[in-house]
Amino acid sequence: MTATTVRVHRAVLWALGLGCGALGLGLGFLVKPLVHGIIGLVGDAPGPLRLAAALPTAWAVPVLTAVGLAAGAWLAAEAKRDALELVVDHDGVHLEQARAERYLRREDVAAVFLDGRDLVFLDATTRQLARHRASDLPAQQVRAAFERCGYPWAGTADPHEGEFRTWVDGHPDLDDEAHGLLRSRARALTDEQLGTAAELADRLQEIGVVVRDRGGAQQYRRVPGA
Incomplete structure (x- = not known):
């Protein structure tokens, strides 16, 4: 196909x-x-x-x-x-946005869904493989493209929605390392250093914390078993 x-x-x-x-x-x-x-x-x-x-x-x-x-x-x-551009086939998905390109192998994708304005891919551990703004794309076409190629389409809400918490600096739910990374990421977002913010999100995932942005605040959830 x-x-x-x-x-x-x-x-x-x-x-x-x-x-x-x-x-x-x-x-x-x-x-x-x-x-x-x-x-x-x-x-x-x-x-x-x-x-x-x-x-x-x-x-x-x-x-x-x-x-x-x-x-x-x-x-x-x-x-x-x-605007995000997707090329989807049975082997993987090619994403291009703002002159940056990325390829995700089909075998690595355990869930794909729309979360507000974003298109999100998760792996089998529930870590984010990618999160891209996709508000310019027709949602029905996005869904159809993935379903046609057999991807695990999870709908228009994060399947782990109930696990997210709004970050409060110093809250005992997170350790000092996670709070330090989230503080640095908050400063990067304030300074519009989006590349730095993305790198800090990757570092948070390495210690088992998934982060997203909602209404000017950072929200996080823990990776199961991390």
């Missing part, structure tokens, strides 16, 4: 690009009264808007439409780059 590819729908990317073009078109007609209104309220307007307002409407409309289309094309390209 051939591989199944799931990626962000082209219509979404086209809508993003054309939507920005439409905004540019509308701004071309409205930029003069808009700038006059801003100046009347605060006494000044941003330089690019004042420059656009200085153009005759016959020029402002095509120029701002072109600018909108260019901005839309850039945003669509960025959205495509940041």
